[in-house]
Amino acid sequence: MRIAVGQLWQETNTFNRNPTTLSDFKDWGIATGPDVLGKYGETGELGGFVAECAQWNPDIEFVGLARMVCWPWGSIDVPTWQRIRQTFIEGLQAAGQVDGVFLALHGALCAENEFDVTGALLQLTREIVGPKVPIVGTLDLHANITPKMMNSADLLVGYHTSPHLDHFETGQRGVRGLRRMIESGTRPHKYYRKIPMMTPAESHNSFTGVPAPLYRKLEALERDPRVLSAGLYMVMPWLDCPKLGWTITLHTDKPDGEFDKVVQDLADQCWSLRPAMCEIERFSPEEVVAKAKAHGGHPIAIGDGADATNSGCPGDSTALLREFLKQQPIPHGALTFVVDPDAVAAAYEAGVGGKFDLHVGATFSPEYSNPVRVQGTVERVLPMKFILNGHGGKQMPIDMGRAAVIKSGDVSIVLTERTGPGSTPLLYETAGLDPRTCGMVVAKSPAGFRADYEPFCKAILLADGPGCATPNFPRLKFDHISKPLWPLQEIANPEDAAWCQS
Numbered sequence: 001m002r003i004a005v006g007q008l009w010q011e012t013n014t015f016n017r018n019p020t021t022l023s024d025f026k027d028w029g030i031a032t033g034p035d036v037l038g039k040y041g042e043t044g045e046l047g048g049f050v051a052e053c054a055q056w057n058p059d060i061e062f063v064g065l066a067r068m069v070c071w072p073w074g075s076i077d078v079p080t081w082q083r084i085r086q087t088f089i090e091g092l093q094a095a096g097q098v099d100g101v102f103l104a105l106h107g108a109l110c111a112e113n114e115f116d117v118t119g120a121l122l123q124l125t126r127e128i129v130g131p132k133v134p135i136v137g138t139l140d141l142h143a144n145i146t147p148k149m150m151n152s153a154d155l156l157v158g159y160h161t162s163p164h165l166d167h168f169e170t171g172q173r174g175v176r177g178l179r180r181m182i183e184s185g186t187r188p189h190k191y192y193r194k195i196p197m198m199t200p201a202e203s204h205n206s207f208t209g210v211p212a213p214l215y216r217k218l219e220a221l222e223r224d225p226r227v228l229s230a231g232l233y234m235v236m237p238w239l240d241c242p243k244l245g246w247t248i249t250l251h252t253d254k255p256d257g258e259f260d261k262v263v264q265d266l267a268d269q270c271w272s273l274r275p276a277m278c279e280i281e282r283f284s285p286e287e288v289v290a291k292a293k294a295h296g297g298h299p300i301a302i303g304d305g306a307d308a309t310n311s312g313c314p315g316d317s318t319a320l321l322r323e324f325l326k327q328q329p330i331p332h333g334a335l336t337f338v339v340d341p342d343a344v345a346a347a348y349e350a351g352v353g354g355k356f357d358l359h360v361g362a363t364f365s366p367e368y369s370n371p372v373r374v375q376g377t378v379e380r381v382l383p384m385k386f387i388l389n390g391h392g393g394k395q396m397p398i399d400m401g402r403a404a405v406i407k408s409g410d411v412s413i414v415l416t417e418r419t420g421p422g423s424t425p426l427l428y429e430t431a432g433l434d435p436r437t438c439g440m441v442v443a444k445s446p447a448g449f450r451a452d453y454e455p456f457c458k459a460i461l462l463a464d465g466p467g468c469a470t471p472n473f474p475r476l477k478f479d480h481i482s483k484p485l486w487p488l489q490e491i492a493n494p495e496d497a498a499w500c501q502s
């Protein structure tokens with residue numbers, strides 16, 4: 001048996017004005033052919049794919065298509081999307097006859113000339129392998145599911161956790177569905193329901209948050225032998241594209257009126273969660289730092305969702321850094337990070353122990369914050385490389401380029417050349433700083449950082465800063481969404497959003 005396998009994964013923030021380029025993908029590691037699994041066969045969904053295939057049939061021949069992964073950033077530029085398409089087309093054509101296709105995807109990926117990259121990739125895959133070969137796609141819980149994705153793939157399998165901790169298991173679930181299709185020779189019946197809403201990512205906690213009971217229902221549904229996959233996709237909201245909104249999907253062995261009702265009930269419950277999903281306490285940068293200082297315990301983690309690198313922001317906001325510098329002294333110190341390649345270069349030039357006096361930050365998104373003058377000492381320079389295990393990745397190699405630690409009074413600033421996971425304490429630990437003993441620490445993530453920070457922090461506070469992942473959606477200019485979409489437009493009844501039915 002021959003199974004083709006590939007990965008195209010990035011979460012796009014269309015409000016990040018900086019395009020994602022081929023060199024960004026190269027920085028995160030492009031692989032083709034046997035290297036797809038040779039290099040990344042233990043990472044995330046591909047790891048789950050390999051492990052589950054081994055259980056199924058050790059003689060499966062894997063045909064590597066391509067692995068193209070990039071940390072969340074702006075829309076993919078036109079030549080890069082063209083190159084991605086071509087790479088997958090060549091891989092699929094070279095693969096010849098296969099018995100199945102497994103693609104690890106994200107589902108919230110835009111190019112400058114294609115709103116639905118995931119759907120387009122699934123469609124071209126279908127065109128090349130033909131109607132009979134089963135295609136499975138795995139997706140992030142924040143995917144924006146489109147009719148093209150539903151029609152082109154036989155089965156879609158999404159994460160069931162937020163913070164995202166089930167990359168591996170999602171790969172396994174995808175293989176189990178693929179196995180069932182190949183062994184039975186049948187294809188699932190598909191249910192698809194769009195809900196005209198988007199919600200702040202801070203409330204997307206599938207373990208303890210408002211939507212948690214719905215995820216328990218999905219798990220129960222997947223224990224039903226008639227169900228191949230049950231999905232609830234709370235959508236990446238900073239994706240200005242048509243048909244943006246929550247989606248419920250269900251793939252079953254055959255049509256059944258009972259499942260129509262299941263999907264309708266789930267949709268009703270999602271819609272009714274809107275007020276509770278918006279009950280989030282946030283503080284201005286000035287207030288949040290003052291509050292953390294006044295708390296009395298430490299460490300306090302401050303989530304800067306509006307500049308979340310996990311949500312495709314540049315990570316260059318200075319809103320919290322400015323307050324840290326202003327509100328000194330800060331007992332036990334404050335830790336933050338800023339993506340600023342020029343500042344890193346200056347730190348390397350000054351050398352360890354050297355004097356640092358430079359305006360940093362706001363280099364990629366000057367429309368959201370201003371550079372802030374940092375006077376201090378270069379404490380350390382290092383390559384910011386580590387293996388991410390937790391929210392955002394499993395066994396995922398991270399390379400944020402060169403980094404430097406600048407100490408300015410009580411404030412330690414990690415400067416990096418490139419973006420990367422803002423949700424993990426590893427970012428600071430790799431730089432020789434200790435987020436467990438500091439006074440306050442910034443996570444550039446709306447919600448996922450809780451998985452790592454909650455166990456050792458005395459409190460978690462959320463900042464309401466500026467940035468291209470602000471949860472205050474009316475602050476952003478959405479030009480391409482299908483309307484009405486709550487909360488940008490008031491909707492009395494979700495059935496009034498005609499675009500959801502098409």
Ligand SMILES: [Zn+2]
Nearest residue numbers: 140141142164
């Ligand atoms: Zn996500």
